[in-house]
Amino acid sequence: DIQMTQSPSSLSASVGDRVTITCRASQNINRFLNWYQQKPGKAPKLLIFAASKLQTGVPSRFSASGSGTDFTLTINGLQPEDFATYHCQQTHRIPTFGGGTKVEI
Amino acid sequence: QVQLQESGPGLVKPSQTLSLTCTVSGGSISSSSDYWSWIRQPAGKGLEWIGQVYSSGNSNYNPSFNSRVTISVDTSSNQFSLRLTSVTAADTAVYYCARDRYDFVWGGPSNWIDPWGPGILVTVSS
Numbered sequence: 001d002i003q004m005t006q007s008p009s010s011l012s013a014s015v016g017d018r019v020t021i022t023c024r025a026s027q028n029i030n031r032f033l034n035w036y037q038q039k040p041g042k043a044p045k046l047l048i049f050a051a052s053k054l055q056t057g058v059p060s061r062f063s064a065s066g067s068g069t070d071f072t073l074t075i076n077g078l079q080p081e082d083f084a085t086y087h088c089q090q091t092h093r094i095p096t097f098g099g100g101t102k103v104e105i
Numbered sequence: 106q107v108q109l110q111e112s113g114p115g116l117v118k119p120s121q122t123l124s125l126t127c128t129v130s131g132g133s134i135s136s137s138s139d140y141w142s143w144i145r146q147p148a149g150k151g152l153e154w155i156g157q158v159y160s161s162g163n164s165n166y167n168p169s170f171n172s173r174v175t176i177s178v179d180t181s182s183n184q185f186s187l188r189l190t191s192v193t194a195a196d197t198a199v200y201y202c203a204r205d206r207y208d209f210v211w212g213g214p215s216n217w218i219d220p221w222g223p224g225i226l227v228t229v230s231s
Contacts, residue, residue: 001169031210034217043201043221044152050210055219087152091216094167095154 002026002090006098013103019075021101023088028068032092035064035073038100039084047086048073078103107132109202109222117196117229123189127202127222134183135160140205141185142218143176145198153198157205158185192229199224 003026013019023033031051036044046055048064051071061076075082083105088098113125127141134141142157156166158176166174170189178185189196203221207214 032215036218043203043224044218045221046217046219049217049219050215053210089152089154089218097152097154099151 002029002093002096004088004090004096004098006086006088006101008101009099010102010104012105013078014105015078015080017078019078019082019103021073021086021088021103023066023071023073023098025069025071025090025092029090029092031067032090033066033071034089034091036087036089037082037084038087044087075103107204107220109204109220111200111202111222111225113225113227115226115228117192117227118231119193119229120191123187123192123196123227123229125187125200125202125225125227127185127187129183129185129204134178134185135180138207140165140207140216141176141178142203142205143187144201144203144218144221145196146201146224147195147198155187155189155200194229197227197229199226 005024007022033051035048037047038044047058047062052064064073085100085102087100108130110128117123140157140159143155146152156176158164158178164176173190175188201221201224203218207216
């Protein structure tokens with residue numbers, strides 16, 4: 001299996017902050033990397049696909065980059081509705097997810 | 106837009122079979138671009154991909170489930186289903202059904218999960 005390691009596992013931030021979350025794959029996954037946002041008691045929601053493509057309807061303050069083994073998700077100007085858990089997912093082989101990063105106040 | 110809804114028992118006894126159905130609305134389960142997936146999430150833990158099925162019936166599974174899992178599709182009802190046999194307490198989780206969309210990005214095929222159903226909590230307990 002391809003292991004996905006997210007860091008940090010949690011972080012504290014304030015409204016307006018710039019937040020960066022990283023995801024590292026245990027082997028080269030090219031650009032087969034997606035990012036999801038999950039709020040408590042809700043299903044995950046797709047934010048970014050194919051490493052850097054913004055899903056329709058997702059605010060432009062979300063951006064992502066990376067290829068190979070190292071990827072980042074950035075939120076520029078954190079909004080109150082952005083406090084959530086973020087998951088990365090690789091689809092290069094049998095899909096696996098990172099452990100999640102909880103963004104809290 | 107496509108919406109998904111899981112249904113099935115919320116309580117299953119150990120050693121028995123977990124069976125869930127996902128109903129797709131607002132779109133056809135026979136879409137050529139889409140597989141249909143099941144993912145689960147134990148309380149307070151991460152997401153685990155279980156497997157996927159195509160409208161033809163072709164399926165792919167996570168090997169970690171050791172042949173306990175079967176995912177099938179019923180195109181006439183626009184539904185797909187999950188069967189997980191010999192369940193234990195470790196199978197207690199929220200189970201999500203979702204669309205796994207495939208498309209060409211960066212010059213090659215890529216896939217992502219969107220949208221997801223709201224999820225159903227399944228507890229394994231006697």
